[in-house]
Amino acid sequence: MAVSRITLQHCRCISTSVACCGKRNFRKFLIYNKRGTKLFREKQTTKDRDPELFHDLGVKPVGYGIGETFVEVPEMIPELIVPDLTGFKLKPYVSYRVPEVVQSEFTPKDLFDAVYSDKIVNDFKNGKLGENGEPLEPSPKEQLTPEEAYVQARKTGTDIF
Amino acid sequence: MRLSVVLCNKVADLTKQYSNLPESYIKRAMEQVYWRTPAAPQYLRREIKRKKYYFGVHRPWTAEFQAENQRGTIRKKVFVEPIREWSYFKGDRVEVLVGQDKGKQGIISQVIQERNWVIVEGLNCELKVYGKSKDFPGVYLKSEQPLLVTNEVALVDPSDLKSSAIEWRYTEAGQKVRVSVRTGRIVPIPKGAEETYDYKTKATYKESERDTKASEATEITFEPALKTFEMDIMECMGIQEDRVPAKTFWY
Numbered sequence: 209m210a211v212s213r214i215t216l217q218h219c220r221c222i223s224t225s226v227a228c229c230g231k232r233n234f235r236k237f238l239i240y241n242k243r244g245t246k247l248f249r250e251k252q253t254t255k256d257r258d259p260e261l262f263h264d265l266g267v268k269p270v271g272y273g274i275g276e277t278f279v280e281v282p283e284m285i286p287e288l289i290v291p292d293l294t295g296f297k298l299k300p301y302v303s304y305r306v307p308e309v310v311q312s313e314f315t316p317k318d319l320f321d322a323v324y325s326d327k328i329v330n331d332f333k334n335g336k337l338g339e340n341g342e343p344l345e346p347s348p349k350e351q352l353t354p355e356e357a358y359v360q361a362r363k364t365g366t367d368i369f
Numbered sequence: 370m371r372l373s374v375v376l377c378n379k380v381a382d383l384t385k386q387y388s389n390l391p392e393s394y395i396k397r398a399m400e401q402v403y404w405r406t407p408a409a410p411q412y413l414r415r416e417i418k419r420k421k422y423y424f425g426v427h428r429p430w431t432a433e434f435q436a437e438n439q440r441g442t443i444r445k446k447v448f449v450e451p452i453r454e455w456s457y458f459k460g461d462r463v464e465v466l467v468g469q470d471k472g473k474q475g476i477i478s479q480v481i482q483e484r485n486w487v488i489v490e491g492l493n494c495e496l497k498v499y500g501k502s503k504d505f506p507g508v509y510l511k512s513e514q515p516l517l518v519t520n521e522v523a524l525v526d527p528s529d530l531k532s533s534a535i536e537w538r539y540t541e542a543g544q545k546v547r548v549s550v551r552t553g554r555i556v557p558i559p560k561g562a563e564e565t566y567d568y569k570t571k572a573t574y575k576e577s578e579r580d581t582k583a584s585e586a587t588e589i590t591f592e593p594a595l596k597t598f599e600m601d602i603m604e605c606m607g608i609q610e611d612r613v614p615a616k617t618f619w620y
Contacts, residue, residue, distance in 0.1 A: 238407055250443045303580035308589055322593035349595065362614045
C-alpha cells in the first residue's frame with residue numbers, strides 16, 4: 209500500500225488591492241466640485257468652457273430657436289393683469305381701533321330671502337298671487353322653466369359640474 | 370417637546386402680550402445658535418445653541434438682554450416659584466411690605482412674570498452713583514428695584530385702600546374676577562393692563578396712513594345676487610355664452 213504524503217506550505221500574503229477598495233469616505237466632508245479632471249475644472253472657469261453644459265437654467269422660454277436665430281412669440285410672454293386700485297379704500301394694515309367683526313353665515317335661505325322675498329311679499333299684499341301661490345305677474349327669474357334652468361346650468365359660467 | 374417651543378415657553382404670557390410682537394420674532398431675537406450642521410443630505414439636523422437664559426429686568430428681545438446672556442456667560446440658576454394664577458397687572462395699586470418703603474402704596478409700572486417680579490413706581494428705589502472721582506461728585510441715579518410678587522407686595526382693596534389677600538372667584542354672570550378676601554369687594558383689572566408697546570389702549574391707538582380705519586374695515590360691500598363667481602365675471606367682462614351644450618345621458 210502506497211502512502212501519500214501531503215505537505216502544507218504556510219505562506220504570508222501581501223494584498224496589492226487598496227484597503228478601502230476605491231471607496232472614499234465623503235460622508236462627513238463636504239467637498240464641492242470633485243467631478244472631472246483638474247484640466248477640465250480649470251477650463252470651466254475660462255471663456256473656453258462648454259456652452260452647452262448649462263444650456264438651460266430653468267427660465268421659461270419666450271419663444272423658440274430656429275438654428276442660430278431666436279423667434280420671440282409675444283403670446284409666450286407672461287402678462288400680469290393687476291387690478292386698478294384708484295379709489296380703493298382698504299390699506300395693508302388694520303388699525304387696533306377696529307372692533308371685532310362677527311358675521312353670521314350666509315346661508316342659501318338668506319340668498320333666497322334677498323332675491324325673491326321682496327316680490328313675494330308685495331304680491332301677497334297686493335293680492336297678485338294665484339290659488340296655489342304662484343305669481344300672476346312673474347318676474348323673469350320666476351319665469352325660468354326647469355329645461356331652461358338645466359341648459360343654463362350646463363353652459364359656461366355655472367358651478368354645477 | 371421641541372427646544373424652540375420650550376424656549377418660547379420660558380417667555381411669560383404677559384411679556385408676550387405687552388410686546389405685541391409675533392412669537393416667532395421673540396424666539397428669533399432671543400436664540401443664540403453657535404453651530405448648525407451643514408444643509409446636506411448626509412447630515413442630521415443638529416444645532417448647538419444656548420438653552421438656559423437669565424431673565425432680568427430687560428425684555429427678551431432687547432440688546433441689554435442679549436448682553437446679559439452673552440456667549441459663555443453662565444449664571445447660577447434662579448429658582449422661581451411657579452404661580453398658578455397670576456394676579457398682578459400693570460396699573461394695579463399695590464402696597465410694599467419690605468424694605469425702606471414698607472407700608473407705602475404705589476402703582477405697578479412693570480410686570481416681569483418670568484422672575485415673579487413687579488416694579489412699583491417710585492418705591493423700593495436704589496440710589497447709585499456713577500463716575501464719582503476726586504474732582505467730580507458723580508451722577509446719582511435713582512431706579513426702582515423689582516419686588517417679588519409672592520411675599521414682598523400685596524394688592525390694595527380699592528374700597529378702603531388697605532392691603533388684603535386676593536382670590537380669583539366667579540361672578541354670577543360667570544366672569545372670573547379678583548376678590549379681596551377681607552372685604553369681599555371685587556378688585557377690577559386696571560385699564561393699564563391693556564397697554565402694549567404700540568398703544569396705551571386700543572381706543573387711543575394713533576392711526577397711521579397705512580392703517581385701514583374702522584369705517585372702511587367694517588363696511589359691508591357684499592350684495593347678494595343669484596350668480597356664481599363665474600357668471601359675475603362674465604357679466605363684468607361682457608362675455609356672452611350663446612352655445613348650448615349637447616345633451617348627455619347618465620346610465
